[in-house]
Amino acid sequence: MKAHPDDLTLLLHVRGDLDEVARVRIRRHAGACVECREALEELSSIDTGLRDITPTFRCADDEDLVFSPRDPFRARPPRPAGPAKRAAMKPERTLEVSRSAEVLAPPLVQAAVHGVVALRPALQGLQLSRTEDRLGLIYALDEALERMVERPACWLVFGETAATRARLERRNGRALSSETETLCPLEEVEGAASLVAGSACNWTGDLSRGGRALARAFRAFGHGLGLEPRLAQVEMAEAQRRSFVGRPAEGLRLADRAAGTFLEFGLDAFSARAWTARALALSYLAREEEAVAEFRRAQGEFERLALWNGWVSALNGAGYSLLKLGRLEEARREYARALRRVSRTENPAVHAFVRSNLAKTLLAAGRTDDAARGFSSAASLFFAQGAIVDGLIAMLGEVEARARGGDAIAAERTLGRVRARLERETGAGSRLLDSLEAVLAADRLDTTLLATHLEEASLRLREEPLALRGAG
Numbered sequence: 001m002k003a004h005p006d007d008l009t010l011l012l013h014v015r016g017d018l019d020e021v022a023r024v025r026i027r028r029h030a031g032a033c034v035e036c037r038e039a040l041e042e043l044s045s046i047d048t049g050l051r052d053i054t055p056t057f058r059c060a061d062d063e064d065l066v067f068s069p070r071d072p073f074r075a076r077p078p079r080p081a082g083p084a085k086r087a088a089m090k091p092e093r094t095l096e097v098s099r100s101a102e103v104l105a106p107p108l109v110q111a112a113v114h115g116v117v118a119l120r121p122a123l124q125g126l127q128l129s130r131t132e133d134r135l136g137l138i139y140a141l142d143e144a145l146e147r148m149v150e151r152p153a154c155w156l157v158f159g160e161t162a163a164t165r166a167r168l169e170r171r172n173g174r175a176l177s178s179e180t181e182t183l184c185p186l187e188e189v190e191g192a193a194s195l196v197a198g199s200a201c202n203w204t205g206d207l208s209r210g211g212r213a214l215a216r217a218f219r220a221f222g223h224g225l226g227l228e229p230r231l232a233q234v235e236m237a238e239a240q241r242r243s244f245v246g247r248p249a250e251g252l253r254l255a256d257r258a259a260g261t262f263l264e265f266g267l268d269a270f271s272a273r274a275w276t277a278r279a280l281a282l283s284y285l286a287r288e289e290e291a292v293a294e295f296r297r298a299q300g301e302f303e304r305l306a307l308w309n310g311w312v313s314a315l316n317g318a319g320y321s322l323l324k325l326g327r328l329e330e331a332r333r334e335y336a337r338a339l340r341r342v343s344r345t346e347n348p349a350v351h352a353f354v355r356s357n358l359a360k361t362l363l364a365a366g367r368t369d370d371a372a373r374g375f376s377s378a379a380s381l382f383f384a385q386g387a388i389v390d391g392l393i394a395m396l397g398e399v400e401a402r403a404r405g406g407d408a409i410a411a412e413r414t415l416g417r418v419r420a421r422l423e424r425e426t427g428a429g430s431r432l433l434d435s436l437e438a439v440l441a442a443d444r445l446d447t448t449l450l451a452t453h454l455e456e457a458s459l460r461l462r463e464e465p466l467a468l469r470g471a472g
Contacts (some may be wrong), residue, residue: 014044044287073215073254076231077223077231101132101135103136105140109144111123112157115154120161124165135183137162137189150349155197156196156386158196159196160213162196163193163213165193185224187220191216194220195214198217201241202244204386205389214237214241229270232262233270239254243277248283248284252281255278258277268301268305269305275301276298282294283324288324291321296318299318308341312342316353318334319331323357328364339355344381349387352378352381356397359375359401363397375394375397392421393458396436399418400450400451404445412437
């Protein structure tokens with residue numbers, strides 16, 4: 001982008017209303033143009049002020065300002081009448097069922113860890129006409145959500161397979177007046193399973209697939225018990241997904257809605273996670289100072305609760321926002337702290353994201369060799385976790401680091417490995433790499449053009465994963 005963007009374009013960028021390619025170009029331009037960077041900061045401040053006074057003028061239809069009329073997340077479904085029956089359940093019977101379910105859950109989690117060969121017979125062995133078995137499966141799925149960062153591709157298989165099992169049970173018929181339907185409707189099982197699948201897709205990068213799963217989860221919980229915290233869990237995951245796909249204004253609204261519910265119910269850990277989702281949306285809206293503050297608020301709560309996976313994720317997000325603000329040394333210190341805190345063997349997915357963002361910081365600081373090694377290490381970790389899209393994006397980071405370091409041959413070799421991996425995962429090459437090869441083959445490297453093409457390629461990988469699938 002050679003000419004300066006006009007104020008309207010900059011405002012649309014701040015609001016998150018531009019397409020992905022336009023946003024990439026503006027970010028690149030603002031990174032090198034002090035005038036436009038200051039204009040973005042001023043417009044972001046004005047936009048924040050307007051948002052602060054907006055609640056005073058809200059009306060019943062204010063969701064229309066963000067969500068389309070047919071958006072499944074535009075509003076929460078009305079509370080179903082069925083849950084009122086739960087009051088008739090005897091407390092001793094409810095306790096008995098819960099204890100039996102707790103025994104069933106750990107073997108299901110272990111089966112999921114060992115892959116689909118062990119998982120399918122374990123799920124087939126459940127009698128989902130029994131309350132204990134339904135609750136046991138839900139407890140196992142909740143455990144998968146808590147351990148999502150450890151092996152997301154594994155939990156993706158668990159969620160999708162469990163959702164299929166629940167749908168088969170529905171087709172086989174069920175007694176709607178039974179105790180099982182009163183305490184734990186089958187929709188609750190399908191909702192929990194689809195929530196696990198959708199959340200896993202946020203980690204593996206298959207965002208279209210994840211969107212379908214999360215919409216199913218929202219609908220299923222709405223038709224089941226209609227519990228507000230459950231619906232808020234889905235909104236929180238969808239908030240992250242929408243930020244990833246370039247719709248951060250919607251993501252921010254969903255994160256705010258979820259955070260309000262968690263606060264109302266006193267769910268501190270979930271509140272901190274919602275703040276992280278909110279911070280992510282703010283970052284995608286180019287409101288980086290606010291994002292840093294929100295990430296740090298979540299980080300403090302995670303530390304108080306000794307939830308170190310969440311702590312590292314929030315710290316990682318704060319570091320990336322600092323990087324985009326140009327505060328490189330501060331970001332580097334944050335990532336160094338995170339790498340000391342998180343174990344590569346126990347939490348490889350989180351470690352991979354931290355290492356990838358540290359590599360971005362090193363690249364911005366001109367330490368190209370260190371950055372290339374960091375990207376390469378992160379890519380290996382991503383691939384080992386089945387996060388194919390993130391692994392490919394990390395490899396593209398290595399391409400940029402090698403090229404900026406003056407090693408065009410190594411950059412072309414790495415790009416060749418990216419193409420080979422795409423062919424292996426999708427069965428075909430990708431034209432999105434052709435422009436990168438042309439830039440690398442030029443007599444004189446245009447680093448700005450290379451960076452723009454690399455970021456556009458990364459966005460395309462996230463938007464169009466096609467056949468990219470995490471390995472179980």
